[in-house]
Amino acid sequence: MLIRNRTPYAVAAALVAALAVAGCKKKEEPAPTPPPAVETPAPAPAPEPAPAPAALSVTSVTLGTAAGPDKKIAAPTNAFKPGDKIIASVATDGTATNQEVSAKLVYQDGQTAGESKQTLNTTGAETTNFEFTKASPWPAGKYKVEVTANGAVANTTELEVK
Template sequence: MKKTSISTAVLAALLATVALAGCKKKEDTADSNAQPAAPVAMTPAEPAAPQPMTAAAPVSVSAISVGKTAAADKSVAPAALFSPKDIIIVSFRTDGTANNVNTGVKLTYQDGQVAGEKSQALNTTGAETTNVTFENANGWPAGKYRAEVTVDGKAAGTPQEFEVK
């Protein structure tokens, strides 16, 4: 036996009443002071059950590059050696769909000290390249560095290492 909700039963009764009223024979009334019947209040039909949303493909990082200049398409020619006054560009390519997904890039110096860290929201519906630029007005200390990318706080892609001489 299938159970129906009260609102479905009320709606069915209301529709049946309206249908019967529409089929009823019109009667002549001799009384000119008779009030017209009050309109029947219609309740809106129940909304359709929500359709399950298909989960968006999670965003993933397919490539990370570290370089000095970016092309018009945001691609960065990888560089392994930088001078202290160079601008460091960390470029990462994402695949998938993202709506305000938090991404982060962190530069770590050889002793584990954070040399730079930036984050931003990512909105994309497909493959996209994002560049994050780091500058040091005092010059980058000589040594080895590591560039890491995170998506929603989780490590993503393959970290890249480079050196400043």
């Protein structure tokens, strides 16, 4: 009977296993050196924004029966006759691009007796007229003119038809 020595096989297997483990181990690489700090100047402060243009505001409402070429009322009054044309001269100031301004004539019982709207494009003071006429005479009583700008009532002026 032949006796074989199995030691060389065991040594060979151990050597193969050691090489396999060594081959799987990842080499550690040194950490990269950070680049030297470069001093950068602080950013310049942002320029201040230009002030926003003033929104359109109603500065006054004058009532009368006739307006001049400058759209201002020649003889202001708050007392009208039943057959009169009622003109509301609305002075505005500020900036407006396609800004709707309206005037509503309201009778003492709350009914709307007339309403007019205009679209303004302006960059300063301007006068706009709103005319209220009626085919039949105005009923006697108290009225008010409500002027709306920027979506809110900006001025209310009272008048009377006698």
